[in-house]
Amino acid sequence: MSDFLKEISMKYVIPLELVELEDHNYHLTVTSRFESGKDGMWIIDSGASKTVFDESLKELYVPVSMDETIQIQSAGIGEGRLETTLGELSPFLLGEYKHPALQVALIDLSHINKLYYHVTSREICGLIGSDFLLSHRAIIDYGKLELVLHKKAKPQEKDSEKLPLCDS
Numbered sequence: 398m399s400d401f402l403k404e405i406s407m408k409y410v411i412p413l414e415l416v417e418l419e420d421h422n423y424h425l426t427v428t429s430r431f432e433s434g435k436d437g438m439w440i441i442d443s444g445a446s447k448t449v450f451d452e453s454l455k456e457l458y459v460p461v462s463m464d465e466t467i468q469i470q471s472a473g474i475g476e477g478r479l480e481t482t483l484g485e486l487s488p489f490l491l492g493e494y495k496h497p498a499l500q501v502a503l504i505d506l507s508h509i510n511k512l513y514y515h516v517t518s519r520e521i522c523g524l525i526g527s528d529f530l531l532s533h534r535a536i537i538d539y540g541k542l543e544l545v546l547h548k549k550a551k552p553q554e555k556d557s558e559k560l561p562l563c564d565s
Contacts, residue, residue, distance in 0.1 A: 407548035411492035413441065415542060418516050425537065427525070427544055430490045431457050437489070437522030438513075441537065441544065445526035450486060451510070452503040454522055458484035461500065494546055499529075 416424045425441040433456065450458060461483035481502045488497050501523065510520040529535075536545040 409492055409494035409546045409548065411494065411544045411546065413537075413542045413544050416513075416517060418512065425539075425542075425544075426521070427491060429522070432487050432489070433457065438519055440509075440521055440524045441530075442524040443527050443530055443537070445524050446528065448499070448501050448523065448526040448529045449481070449504050449506075450484060450501040450523040451506040451521070452482075452484075453505070453507070457522070458486045458501070458503065460484050460503070491544075491546065494548065 411427055414426045414428075416426055418424060427439050427441060429437045429439060431437060435457065437454075437457070481504050484501055484503045486499045486501055488495060489499075490496070506521060506523070513519060513521055530537075533546040533548075535547075537543075538545065
């Protein structure tokens with residue numbers, strides 16, 4: 398099999414944890430490890446349109462533009478629209494999958510972290526949204542508590558480098 402086809406077919410199975418915040422109120426979480434060696438706990442939030450990261454964890458991201466803000470619609474992490482800035486996360490591991498630098502919305506997660514710390518004695522670093530899940534063709538398996546990610550395909554190759562579809 399060519400390296401190109403191997404790249405397309407790579408998938409990673411990552412363990413999830415089910416956190417019960419209250420009776421019958423659950424969140425799926427996943428742990429990451431950043432290049433600095435710091436671990437981070439993420440909430441898997443398929444209802445969130447954009448992946449967000451805690452703006453207080455300044456050592457793990459670089460602001461993209463301090464002059465520019467974006468607005469994201471939020472039903473769960475705040476009311477209405479949130480004004481936020483963009484940041485670029487340093488590469489991180491989810492299980493065996495090494496994710497390259499990732500652009501995220503930076504927001505204040507202190508209100509969520511107070512709740513999480515009270516229940517789990519841990520804090521979260523962010524919420525993995527549907528933008529991330531869709532781009533990795535993610536599968537969430539609640540029965541096995543696993544997140545399956547498919548590695549992104551390589552950039553389109555030049556016509557001269559494409560694989561032949563059939564022998565002629």
